[in-house]
Amino acid sequence: MTQQVQAATGTGGEGGKDVAYRPDLFELPPGIYLDGNSLGPLPRAARAAVLRRLDDWARDAVSGWDSWFGLAESLSPGVARLVGALPHEVIATGSITANLHSLLATLYQPEGRRRALVATSLDFPSDIYALQSWAERAGAELRLVGSRDGVTVADEDLAAVLDEEVALALLPTVLYRSGQLLDVPRWTEYGRARGVLLGWDAAHSVGCLPHELHAVGADFAVWCHYKYVNAGPGAPGGLFLHERHHGLTPGLRGWWGNDKGTQFEMTHEFRAARGAAAYQLGTPPILALAGLEGALTVFDQVPLSEIRRRSLELTDQLIARVGAELPEMKVVTPREHARRGGHVSLAHPEAHALSLALRTRGIVPDFRQPDILRLAPVALYNTAQEVDEVVRTLRGLLDSGEHRQVTARSQVT
Ligand SMILES: Cc1ncc(COP(=O)(O)O)c(C=O)c1O
Ligand SMILES: Nc1ccccc1C(=O)C[C@H](N)C(=O)O
Structure with missing residues (x-):
């Protein structure tokens, strides 16, 4: 039989109201929910936003696309704030895994001696599977930074693998098992100084701590919105591509990444949308995006x-x-x-x-x-x-x- 624990109410702070406790x-x-790093609970605003989009569907059917067409792009200012980016550097789309494939298809360009991919031996399996796919295709090495204690990675070990043979590295901002946070500005700079494209899996940090991806000059990042951003199970993920990499033709293309102004001309010539939006592939899941639309309003307030x-x-x-x-x-x-x-x-x-x-x-x-x-x-x-x-x-x-x-x-x- 389930014995429920009474959830304690708290004010936080010293007797006063804590602005972060909402x-x-x-x-x-x-009961007591301590798994918001796997699936965040439902924000009231997310329920309201999903219901509103369901009402649009019931009332407007296909004409609903008049308001849904640019929905993902309209969320970019809120998404950008979560990761410290410019709005055109981010887009809410896909899953972490799909977005990673998409960015690798574009950014991973093995050349000469610089061919290896890098990740850590403690990474979430899906990231490793994605990197393995690209290493196999290129016949390149996937180097995994080892762990001395089985739960964290040491700075020295990370520094040692990022050499002139590495084309691209993916690191977790926060390791999913131990909760170790890596120094994002430091490793970003370290990678750039050595000619390594360095990106971040920020699944376990977005919505939980501030980021400055644009200012620190990160090359790219992927994350999900179903953990600390509370956008709902399977909510579209996030993709960041620094503006210095804009203008490349995405290695994986789909019609939703076409410029909005010409998308419905339906020609066979892909004309990339500006910035990260070009990395969208197919029709976005509007009801799931609505969960994110609502969830982002929490971060307008806190x-x-x-x-x-x-x-x-x-x-x-x-x-x-x-x-x-x-x-x-x-x-x-x-x-x-x-x-x-x-x-x-x-x-x-x-x-x-x-x-x-x-x-x-x-x-x-x-x-x-x-x-x-x-x-x-x-x-x-x-x-x-x-x-x-x-x-x-x-x-x-x-x-x-x-x-x-x-x-x-x-x-x-
Ligand atoms: C660090 C990390 N990377 C990747 C994933 C996989 O994300 P997705 O299922 O959105 O591709 C997760 C969780 O599922 C994760 O925690
Ligand atoms: N997407 C999921 C679907 C079902 C169950 C868990 C997840 C998680 O996200 C787990 C999380 N990535 C973790 O850090 O373990």
């Missing part, structure tokens, strides 16, 4: 700097409480703020069973192989009381061993 903007599931400040407060608290009360669980997330994303990862041999037992108690974490319990206290809707409650519940489980009786019911962890 549970009123969400329809939150019951500055990312405040979200980051409160996120660090909550993860600081979680790390401290685990250190004090759960000595058998190892915090594998770096402690320094400059090296930490938005989630805290705890290693324990029984992490899977613990994650299942927490769910039966109304607390939603997730589990990542082989032994990682991930907890994401999100600034916008989680509280200090909830952080205390999860630590108390884990202490109780470890003391009683009750988690050993819980069995998995789902393939998705």
Whole structure:
């Protein structure tokens, strides 16, 4: 039987109202939700936007395209703010994996000795599959930066692989298992200085901390909007291409990447849209884009700097409480703020069973192989009381061993 934990209400800050704590903007599931780094909860504005687009469809049918045609482009100012870009450097489209293929098809130009692709041995599998596809096609090497502890990458190891044989590198801003945050400005500059095109998978940082992709001069980036941006399951992802790379003909082309002014002339001559919009392929999923349309309004109301400040407060608290009360669980997330994303990862041999037992108690974490319990206290809707409650519940489980009786019911962890 599911025992729900009463979600604590909190004000954050010192007795005052914390601008980053806005549970009123969400329809939150019951209990304590700590999995917003996998799927963010539903913003009220996202429901309203999806319903509005459904109404458009019912009322207008095909004439609805009058307002849907430029919908993705109309979201670019909001998307650009999330990553610190110019609006024409971003577009909401595709998935991380599809966008990565699209950018690789354009930017990856192996030449002479400079042929290798680089990623890390701790990357999300889909990124590796995409890079493997392109390495195979080019008969080139895919170099993976190793890990000394199995959860983080060391600066020295990263620096050592980025040499004159590397054409393109993809790095995670935040590693999905450990929550390690890489120094985006530093590695961007390091890559540029060595002639390596260097892009970012920002899935675990967008919506959780501020970015300055344009100012730091990042070549490209991909991310999703279903985690900390709360745009909904399968929401269109984000693609950033620095304006210095605009004007290239996309290696993968589709009619939605054609200039809007001539798209419906239906000629067989592709005329690229300006900037990142040229990397769209086919018809956008309007209902899913509507989820993003609504979700972005949350970030009109709350500055990312405040979200980051409160996120660090909550993860600081979680790390401290685990250190004090759960000595058998190892915090594998770096402690320094400059090296930490938005989630805290705890290693324990029984992490899977613990994650299942927490769910039966109304607390939603997730589990990542082989032994990682991930907890994401999100600034916008989680509280200090909830952080205390999860630590108390884990202490109780470890003391009683009750988690050993819980069995998995789902393939998705
Ligand atoms: C870091 C990272 N990269 C890539 C993906 C895959 O993204 P998508 O399914 O949108 O292609 C995810 C999560 O699913 C992820 O966390
Ligand atoms: N897209 C999903 C679909 C189903 C279940 C999880 C995901 C995730 O995004 C997991 C996430 N990428 C992770 O960091 O593990």
